[in-house]
Amino acid sequence: MVPSNIIPELNQGNQKALRTIYKLYGRQLLFLANQLIKNKQASEEIVNDVYLKVWDLRDKFETTNKLKAFLYIATKNSCYNFIKKANNKVSFEDVEDQFNLICKDHGVLEKIIRAELFGRILEEVAKLPEKQKEVFCLTYLEENSVEEICHKLGINANSVYVIKSRALSSLRKALKMYDSDYIFPTIITIQYFLNSLNK
Known part of the structure; x- marks a missing residue:
């Protein structure tokens, strides 16, 4: 705000x-x-x-x-x-x-939209229930496998999939003003962006 x-x-x-x-x-x-x-x-x-x-x-x-x-x-x-x-x-x-x-310039405009969406995604991730936030961050920001998440959080694979699905559903609802085709690709782009910052 x-x-x-x-x-x-x-x-x-x-x-x-x-x-x-x-x-x-x-x-x-x-x-x-x-x-x-x-x-x-x-x-x-x-x-x-x-x-x-x-x-x-x-x-x-x-x-x-x-x-x-x-x-x-x-x-x-x-x-x-x-x-x-x-x-x-x-x-x-x-x-x-x-x-x-x-x-x-549609190429630049698309990148600006994704930059805006990047900020919005991080804002909405912070609002997720704690377990959804943990699974989302471990999956998309830290690139852990399902097995690694199970080990870290002490839950089974089915729970990981369910929690991740709920987190993505919540994000889609919160970001419904954006084209849904942008959301998942931008999450993937965030992974590479954050990885580049750690190099």
Whole structure:
């Protein structure tokens, strides 16, 4: 949930507001950057630089939607600059035009949607009943086998399948605004993303 006072606080130069914004969107932006450039260290640097840009422009943002658009656009542009070794910069005034261009670039738009879904999945996983959360994380985030999960949790294989099915069903219901075809592939993508962070 985005705090209602986050934009006024940011406008006034409150660094705590910037930290809150980082917690809200940082993982999604890192996910997006990693999807675009496949480079963990560069992705982290890009996202950090984007937040420095937000701080420099802190008095320009009027709504959370404009802030969010800027975050994604700046991340996308920085990734393209990294790939092309260019030095183009995104300015606050470019945001609306840039966003319209992104919407026409289906490849980038799909990655942004998946980045959003990535953040939403992690939020909803945290809300699952404890056993469902454990089985989901052990299965999809830590890539344990059913046998390994049985051993760790002291349950049988049938219970693992039932609990996993219930967890996925809960996530699908919570994320019904998204195309169901995105959900499972994005969970798989999260596995590779988290694995890359551990390398």
